[in-house]
Amino acid sequence: MSQLWSPAVRELTPYVPGEQPRERLIKLNTNENPYPPAPGVEAVLRDFPADHLRLYPDPESRALRQALAHEYGVEPEQVFVGNGSDEVLALAFQAFFCHNRPLEMPATTYSFYPVYCRLYGIERRPLPLDNQWRVDLEAFTSDSAGAIFANPNAPTAHGHCRDAIASLLERITECVVLVDEAYVDFGGESVVPLVASYPNLLVTGTFSKSRSLAGLRLGYAIGSRELIEGLERVKDSFNSYPIDSLASAIGIAALEDRKHFDACRGKVIATRERTIRRLNELGFEILPSQANFVLVEHPDFDAAQLFVGLRERGILVRHFNTDALRNFLRISIGTDDEMDSLLEALEILCG
Numbered sequence: 001m002s003q004l005w006s007p008a009v010r011e012l013t014p015y016v017p018g019e020q021p022r023e024r025l026i027k028l029n030t031n032e033n034p035y036p037p038a039p040g041v042e043a044v045l046r047d048f049p050a051d052h053l054r055l056y057p058d059p060e061s062r063a064l065r066q067a068l069a070h071e072y073g074v075e076p077e078q079v080f081v082g083n084g085s086d087e088v089l090a091l092a093f094q095a096f097f098c099h100n101r102p103l104e105m106p107a108t109t110y111s112f113y114p115v116y117c118r119l120y121g122i123e124r125r126p127l128p129l130d131n132q133w134r135v136d137l138e139a140f141t142s143d144s145a146g147a148i149f150a151n152p153n154a155p156t157a158h159g160h161c162r163d164a165i166a167s168l169l170e171r172i173t174e175c176v177v178l179v180d181e182a183y184v185d186f187g188g189e190s191v192v193p194l195v196a197s198y199p200n201l202l203v204t205g206t207f208s209k210s211r212s213l214a215g216l217r218l219g220y221a222i223g224s225r226e227l228i229e230g231l232e233r234v235k236d237s238f239n240s241y242p243i244d245s246l247a248s249a250i251g252i253a254a255l256e257d258r259k260h261f262d263a264c265r266g267k268v269i270a271t272r273e274r275t276i277r278r279l280n281e282l283g284f285e286i287l288p289s290q291a292n293f294v295l296v297e298h299p300d301f302d303a304a305q306l307f308v309g310l311r312e313r314g315i316l317v318r319h320f321n322t323d324a325l326r327n328f329l330r331i332s333i334g335t336d337d338e339m340d341s342l343l344e345a346l347e348i349l350c351g
């Protein structure tokens with residue numbers, strides 16, 4: 001450890017993303033989409049004029065913000081874009097959550113949030129999930145630097161309906177409520193329509209999951225103009241170009257193809273439901289899912305051993321080494337064939 005590092009960096013345990021294996025495995029560990037992006041994306045990659053890369057991109061990313069604004073029925077000034085929603089979240093932590101009060105979040109949620117808290121010196125107040133593993137919206141208070149949760153939550157997969165979150169916003173008006181909708185397109189209910197009524201609501205989204213573009217790094221936030229301006233202030237301070245020109249063109253192509261989007265998410269949802277039924281028959285307990293993954297545990301088998309057994313059979317899932325999640329596996333929904341291989345392997349391991 002270097003004495004040259006600032007104290008927050010010295011104490012930091014960085015976020016460890018799911019493994020990206022070199023060998024060919026059935027990869028069900030990082031919630032990517034098993035289907036390719038919209039065909040229009042390939043056309044952009046083929047036809048994009050290399051000479052455009054000579055110039056800096058539009059510092060305001062107008063075209064992509066316009067396309068997102070159209071998609072969500074808001075004004076372009078209510079849209080912010082960045083390199084993956086992880087970056088957008090980092091900027092939001094800096095712009096809104098650095099106060100002398102703790103930031104409230106579920107005790108079990110996306111593990112990047114605590115990393116950002118440590119990095120930016122933000123105290124964290126973890127709120128236990130309710131007895132059905134759902135984010136306890138009642139537990140959030142107004143005595144905080146803000147509230148953040150994923151909806152559907154990760155890795156528990158449950159999503160609250162819009163009305164439930166509207167009730168929270170009726171109570172919490174003095175600080176930012178950030179709802180991370182990375183997984184909302186797989187059966188959740190987006191709260192974007194609430195931004196018109198609640199100026200303290202910021203919704204983040206990503207092209208990584210339902211748009212099959214995790215390799216591109218494109219994310220966004222939607223909220224009141226006031227919040228978007230706050231994000232722009234932080235962003236402009238170290239890199240005034242939000243995203244590159246090629247990413248912008250690809251993002252627009254992905255947004256344009258609604259048919260492809262609906263077909264892919266429909267397939268993922270159908271495969272998820274079929275997988276859940278079969279896992280049930282194998283004796284697994286499965287948390288209800290509105291996401292492209294399921295969190296499961298088997299009362300008779302150790303999750304760590306199942307993880308190893310699957311890995312030996314060429315299947316990679318996620319095992320979280322935390323107290324709350326030790327006996328769970330998180331399984332991303334792949335193609336039907338991939339899920340069949342998973343189920344066959346589990347039949348042997350749990351048979």
Ligand code: PMP
Nearest residue numbers: 084085086110150182206208219
């Ligand atoms: N939020 C949640 C809840 C996630 O699980 C992820 C993906 N790991 C992200 C945000 C970040 O997504 P990306 O940076 O790829 O947009």
